[in-house]
Amino acid sequence: MKRLSLVMLFCCLVSSAMLTQSKPCKPRRHAKVPGLKDFTYHKARKKLLAAGWQPIQTKSSSDSDVSYGNGPEFWRKGYVEIEACAGTGVAACAFLFQDAYGNRLRVNTAGEELPREESYARVSGVKFVCD
Numbered sequence: 001m002k003r004l005s006l007v008m009l010f011c012c013l014v015s016s017a018m019l020t021q022s023k024p025c026k027p028r029r030h031a032k033v034p035g036l037k038d039f040t041y042h043k044a045r046k047k048l049l050a051a052g053w054q055p056i057q058t059k060s061s062s063d064s065d066v067s068y069g070n071g072p073e074f075w076r077k078g079y080v081e082i083e084a085c086a087g088t089g090v091a092a093c094a095f096l097f098q099d100a101y102g103n104r105l106r107v108n109t110a111g112e113e114l115p116r117e118e119s120y121a122r123v124s125g126v127k128f129v130c131d
Contacts, residue, residue, distance in 0.1 A: 055081035
């Protein structure tokens, strides 16, 4: 029961922090944002890299934000752009990229990352973010 309460508190804090840290914006000039919705994160990431978006590392492997849910799996794959993952619910994760113009793009995913079962997290949304 105590563990469930801690997990729920963590999820609320992560969600709150993500909402307050970065407000949406619409840059005038930016790298192309390919259609990513419903692609697996792995395919979406390749499309972003090909369009000129670069991963931004905001955490280290020891940060608790990346140690829940799909976080460890993505970190092992070298996806340093991971900002946070939830350990419950839809297994949501957030990833951050930057283009040559300095614009930042957050990619959100949902779904379990279970390669042995051929189940992969899929992109649920994409948005520009500003300070």
